[in-house]
Amino acid sequence: MEDLERVRLFRKKRIRPYRGRGEVYSWLRAHHDRVAELVPTWAWAELVQEMLRDGMRGRDGVTPTPKAVTKVWQRVQRDVEVNASAVQAKPTGGKYPSRISSDWRPEVVPQPPPSAAGSGSALVSASRPAWTPPPASVAGRPAYPLALAEPEIIRDAKGVPYDEASQAKLREMRARLFGELEKSDRGKFGP
Amino acid sequence: MPDTNISQSGPEWLLLTTSGRQRVGKTALLNATVQYCRSHGGRMVVINADQQNTTHSLSTFFPDARVPPASGSLEDNRAWIESEITQMVQGRYHAVLDAGGGWTGFASLAEDVPLFASLEASRVKLVGLVCVGTEQADLDYLSRNLDNGTFRPDRMVIVLNEGLVTSGRSAKGAFATVVTNPTVEAAVLGGAKIILMPALSCMSEVTDRGLTFADAAAGLVKPGQTPMSLFDPVRVREWWTKKMPAFFAQFPAGWLPVGDADVLTSVAEAS
Numbered sequence: 452m453e454d455l456e457r458v459r460l461f462r463k464k465r466i467r468p469y470r471g472r473g474e475v476y477s478w479l480r481a482h483h484d485r486v487a488e489l490v491p492t493w494a495w496a497e498l499v500q501e502m503l504r505d506g507m508r509g510r511d512g513v514t515p516t517p518k519a520v521t522k523v524w525q526r527v528q529r530d531v532e533v534n535a536s537a538v539q540a541k542p543t544g545g546k547y548p549s550r551i552s553s554d555w556r557p558e559v560v561p562q563p564p565p566s567a568a569g570s571g572s573a574l575v576s577a578s579r580p581a582w583t584p585p586p587a588s589v590a591g592r593p594a595y596p597l598a599l600a601e602p603e604i605i606r607d608a609k610g611v612p613y614d615e616a617s618q619a620k621l622r623e624m625r626a627r628l629f630g631e632l633e634k635s636d637r638g639k640f641g642p
Numbered sequence: 643m644p645d646t647n648i649s650q651s652g653p654e655w656l657l658l659t660t661s662g663r664q665r666v667g668k669t670a671l672l673n674a675t676v677q678y679c680r681s682h683g684g685r686m687v688v689i690n691a692d693q694q695n696t697t698h699s700l701s702t703f704f705p706d707a708r709v710p711p712a713s714g715s716l717e718d719n720r721a722w723i724e725s726e727i728t729q730m731v732q733g734r735y736h737a738v739l740d741a742g743g744g745w746t747g748f749a750s751l752a753e754d755v756p757l758f759a760s761l762e763a764s765r766v767k768l769v770g771l772v773c774v775g776t777e778q779a780d781l782d783y784l785s786r787n788l789d790n791g792t793f794r795p796d797r798m799v800i801v802l803n804e805g806l807v808t809s810g811r812s813a814k815g816a817f818a819t820v821v822t823n824p825t826v827e828a829a830v831l832g833g834a835k836i837i838l839m840p841a842l843s844c845m846s847e848v849t850d851r852g853l854t855f856a857d858a859a860a861g862l863v864k865p866g867q868t869p870m871s872l873f874d875p876v877r878v879r880e881w882w883t884k885k886m887p888a889f890f891a892q893f894p895a896g897w898l899p900v901g902d903a904d905v906l907t908s909v910a911e912a913s
Binding site: 605606607608613617620621624625628629631632633635636639640 | 802804812813814817818821822824825827828830831836838840841
C-alpha cells in the first residue's frame with residue numbers, strides 16, 4: 452500500500468535497448484539526467500526500488516543489487532560522456548550535393564600577370580597568396596635567421612645531462628650504429 | 643697477489659668470455675670468434691663450461707675443447723673453472739671460456755672473488771663479450787651485472803646480435819631502445835665498445851651440422867649429412883668473408899688473440 456501511494460520519482464519513459472547491454476543499463480541511460488540529479492541525495496536502494504516499480508529486472512530475471520546497479524551507472528555515465536563529446540566534435544553545417552543548386556558554379560580566380568622572370572607555372576593556388584622572395588641577402592647569407600634544430604640532450608639514468616664531450620661521444624656512437632642498422636634494413640627491405 | 647713465478651713483463655694473455663641471458667647467441671659468438679682468430683694465426687685453449695648446451699656447444703666445433711666432469715653441480719663447475727683459469731695463468735696462454743647463460747659457476751666465482759683484479763695482477767686481461775638482443779630483459783640482465791659489478795671488465799664489448807631481430811622487423815627499430823639505453827651509454831662512456839654482429843639467416847643450417855664456417859661457405863658437409871641448399875653456402879660466404887671480418891675489425895687492437903707470435907708456451911703443452 453505504501454508503494455502505491457509513493458510519488459513516482461521517474462516519469463515513464465520509452466526504454467530504448469542498447470546492444471550488448473541489459474535492462475538496467477537501458478533504464479539508467481533513459482533516465483540519466485534524473486538519476487544524476489537524485490544520486491547525491493538518494494540511496495541506491497531507493498533508486499533500485501523505482502527501477503523495479505518500472506518492471507526492470509537484472510540479468511536472468513534476478514533483482515539487481517544496489518552495488519551492481521552502481522557499477523552499471525558508472526558505465527552509463529562514461530558512455531553518455533563519450534557520446535556527448537562525439538556529438539560536439541561532429542562538424543556541423545555544410546551542404547550535401549543534393550541541396551546545391553544546379554546553376555551553381557565555382558568562383559573563378561583571375562590569372563595573375565606573367566612574372567618578370569618569365570618562369571614558373573601560370574597556375575596559382577586560389578587559397579594561397581603568391582610567394583614573395585625573402586629579403587635581399589647580405590654577403591651571400593640569407594637575411595632571415597636560420598633556426599637549426601637543437602640536438603637532443605642525452606641524459607644519464609638519473610636524468611642528469613652529460614657533459615658536452617660525453618654527449619658528442621654518444622651522438623657519434625648512435626649515428627654509427629643507426630647507420631649500420633639502416634644499411635642492414637635497406638639490404639632486407641630495399642630503399 | 644701476483645704470482646712471483648710469472649714474469650711481469652712480456653705479452654698479456656687474454657681470457658675471452660661472454661655474459662648475457664640464455665639464448666642470446668653467446669656460444670654462436672664465441673664459436674665465430676675462435677674460428678676467426680685461429681684462421682688468423684691465433685692460438686688459444688677453448689674452455690667449455692656450458693653444461694646446458696649440447697648440440698651447439700663449443701665442443702661440437704672444437705674437439706680440443708676442455709670440458710668439466712659430467713654431472714657436476716654448480717660448485718663443481720665453479721671449482722673446475724677456477725682450476726682452468728689457474729692453469730691458464732701458469733701455462734701462459736690465451737683462452738676462450740663459454741660459461742653458459744644465467745647463473746653459472748663463472749658468475750658465482752666472479753661474485754665471490756675480485757676476479758678481474760686477480761687476473762689483471764697475473765697479466766691476464768679479461769675481455770668480456772656481452773651479448774644483447776632486442777628484448778628489455780636483455781638490458782635488465784646487463785644493468786644488473788654492471789650495477790653490482792658482477793661482470794664489469796675493463797675490456798668490454800657489447801655485442802648487438804642482429805640474428806635475434808625477428809623476421810619482418812627492422813633492425814633499427816628493434817635495437818633503438820638498446821642503443822639509447824642509459825646503462826649501455828654509461829658503459830660506452832666507461833670505455834666499453836658496442837658493435838653490431840651481423841645476422842646469418844642460415845646459421846642453424848651450419849651449426850646443426852657442426853660445420854665450420856669455412857667449410858659451410860665451400861658447400862661442404864660431413865659424411866652422411868644432407869647437403870645444404872643451393873644458396874646457403876653463398877650466404878655463409880658473404881657473412882664469413884666480408885661481414886664478420888668487418889665486425890672483428892671493430893675490436894680494439896690487443897682485444898682478440900690473433901697472430902700470436904708472442905705466446906711463451908705452446909698451447910699443446912698446456913693440454
